[in-house]
Every structure is written in structure tokens, then in C-alpha cells.
Amino acid sequence: MSSYAVYPDGRMIPYEGVHNFRDMGGYETGEGRRVKYGLFFRSAELHGLTPADLEHLETLGIKTVLDYRHEQEAARKPNPDIAGAAYECIPALAVDPSVPVSAAGSIEELLAGGLPAAFGPDMLAGFYAKLPFGNASYQRLMAVIQEPVRLGLLHHCAAGKDRTGVGSALILLALGVPEETVMADYLLTNEGLASFTAAIKARLAPYLDEQGLVSFEAMMAAKPAYLEAALDAIKGRYGSYDAYFEQEFGLTAERLGKLRAYCLE
Template identity: 75%
Template sequence: MTHYAIDPVSRIIPYQGANNFRDMGGYETEDGRRVKYGLFFRSAELHGLTENDLLHLHTLGIRTVLDYRHEQEAALKPDPAIAGAVYECIPAFAADLPIAAAQSHTMEELLGGAQTGGFGPEMLAGFYAKLPFGNASYRRLMDLIQEPERLGLLHHCAAGKDRTGVGSALILLALGVPEETVMLDYLLTNEGLASFKAEILARIAPALDERALQGFQAIMAAKPEYLNAALDAIKERYGSYEAYFEQEYGLTAGRLDALRSYCLETI
């Protein structure tokens, strides 16, 4: 079996057939504990995983795969079966975001939008601001992380950047990881997608004008203003993350304590 050395800084597991695959463990919390490794993983789409990738993946102890893509995306590029893991596909879009708009966010359609100038930073920031509310996929995520028998949990979308980026932020915030570290984890996506982005750009650059090139750069980048749009919207609506977790997901202070007691370790 091919050896896959995890980068200790980025936590990236360098699979040949999946981009931006990383362990979310190791982050220090506000109370001085640390998120355990091997409980939470995030990734881009898994369709291209090679045989050797899968052999290694099976050693990670994945018990749950939560796919944020909508049904059409998942049908076009289905996840491979992972032995011992339960697969769930719950599209990540907010209750007040039209389904048609949410379903336009496949990788191919986003790249096409970049070429026509149809997508850009303002669109993405607005999308992020809506994601944390009334979102069935994140409700399921918050339920799953409270069930130790369903961890390790692997959650993913197409690029592992937007829908997975917000989902990852919610996991880390629920565990008491400070906002600055949550942002750091989000921005590591720029490293996790670097080779994929370069490959796509080399293929489509000759057909892009300056406006389309800027649009491509916008949709493929993890920018602080994107995640901040989601975090600011939470604080504006609820006043605090604690109130948000309790009112959106029923994660009371007691439940947060129980979650942290299992998922965190003393340094």
C-alpha cells in the first residue's frame, strides 16, 4: 500500500484522486485542550479516489460520510463505497435560498459562470451568509457529531471549500476552537486546492478574458471575507455562537460540554 504522509501543518492527506482531504484534529481550543485526531475529516469530492487511496482511506476508521452536494452532483460523480461507513447525502442550502440557486453550484457550472462573469465575490459572500440558517445538512451534521459511534466523520462537497468550509467552521466553533483558528483551517483550502486549481486554469485560461479570469480566481479561492460573511451573519442574528448552537440545533451548554469531553484531549 502506498504511504501517505500527513503534512503536520496543513493536515492534508495527499491522495492522488481527491483534493483538499485533511484531518481536522490538532487544533487548540480556548480552554487549552485540543481536538483529537481521527474524528473529523474534510475533503473535496471523492469520485476520483484510486485503489491505493481507498486502501489507505480504509485505515482511517471512517464510520460516516456526509455529502453536501445536491442529488444531481452526487449522481454525476458518486462517492466510492467505503467499508464500514454509512453514507448520507443531504444538500447544503439554506431554507430561504431557492433550490434552483443552490443547485447551480456544481464545479462545472461555477467554472462556466466564471467565464461569463456570472459568479464573483459578492455572490459567494451572499451564499455563505445564508448557509448557516435553516440548513438541513448542518442540522444533521450537528446531530452526528454528538454520536461517538458515528465518528470518524468525513464531510465533503465538490471542492471542499464552501459548503464544507462552513460545516467545518461549525464543528470547530462547537468544540470551542477560537475564531482565528477556525479561519486558519478555512484558508488552508488554498493549499489543498492549489494543484487542482493550477490544472484547471492551464486548461481553460486561453478561453478566459480578464473579467472571466477574475471570476475564476474568486470562486476557486478561500477568502476571509467569504467565511466572515457566514460568521458575521450568525453573530448578527443570534448575538453569540452559544445562542446560535442552542437555538438552531438544540446544542445546550450541557450538550456542548458532553461533546467536548469526548472530542477534546488535554495537551
């Protein structure tokens, strides 16, 4: 089996064929406990896993894979089978299947879809603000994390940034991790996608004007304002995260306590 080095914090796993793959463990809660490693993983799409990547990934104890992509995205770049893991594809809210979100390897699809112009900062912030509510993906996510036998959980979308970014924030907030730490985890995506974004930008550069490139960078970046839009929307509607988790997902104080008892150390 190939050896995979990890970054100093032990969180990022630099697979050859998959970007932005990392363990969500190790984060400290407001009460001084820490999220256990090996329970929650996040990543970009898994279609590019090499045989060596897959061999290593299967040592992580993944029991459940939640795919937030639309069915068309998943069909175009299907996940490989992961031994011992159940796979569920539940599209996240308000994703237009005609927009080639996961087609960043195809210049033709990007240009045909008008993606760089469409995905500006304001549009993305608005997208984030809608994601936390009435979302079947996150309903399922919050149910799965309450079942110890379904963990380790690997959840992902196309780049592991937007849909996965909000899902990851919800997991960490439910475990009592402070907002600033949740934001730090979100911003690690800029590191996880750096080489991928640079390569695609180089391919697109001959086809786009300066404004198009600026829009493309805004689309690919994890910006604090994006996640803040989701968190502000939650607090604006419910007043607190506890109220949000209880009313959106039935995560009462008792259930949150049980969740934290298992997932924290």
C-alpha cells in the same frame, strides 16, 4: 498498501485522486484543550479516489460520510463505497442544481453555465451568509457529531471549500476553537486546492477574458471575507455562538459539554 506522507502538521493527506483532504484534529480551544485527531475529516468530492487512495482511506476509521452536494452533483460524480462507513447525501442550502459547481473538469459546462461571471466575491459572500441558517445539512451534521459511534466523520462537497468550509467552521466553533483558528483551517483550502485550481485555470485561460479569469479565481479561492460573512451573520442574528448552537440545533450548554468531553483532549 501504498504509503501516504502527510504535511508537517499531520493534517493534510495528499491523495492522488482527491483534493483538499485533511484531518481536523489538533486545533487548540480557547481553554487550552485540543481537538482529537481521527474524529473529523474534510475533503473535496471523493469520486477520483484511486484504489490505493481508497485502501489508505479505509484505515482511517471513517464511520459516517456526509455529502453536502446536490443530488445531481452526487449522481454525476458518485462516491465510492467506503468499508464500514454509512453514506448520507443531504444538499446544503441555496445550491442551484443548474450551476455546475462540481464540473470544474468540464470547460464546456463552466462556459455554458456562465459560472466565472456569476460567482463573484459579492455573490459568494452572500451565499456564505445564508448557509448557517435553516440548513438541513448542518442540522444533520450537528446531530451526528453528538453520536460518538458515528465518528470518524468525513464531510465533503465538490471542492471542500464553501459548504464544507462552513460545516467545518461550525464543528470547530462548537468545540470551542477560537475564530482565528477556525479561519486558519478554512484558508488551508487554498493549499489543498492549489494544484487543482492551477490546472483548471490553464485549461480555461484560452476561453476567458481577463475579467473572467479574475472571477474564476475568486470562485475557487478561500477568502477570509467569505467565511467572515457567515460568522458575522451568525453573531448578527443570535448575538453569540452559544445562542446560535442552542437555538438552531438544540445544542444546550450541557450538550456542548458532553460533545467537548468526548472530542477534546
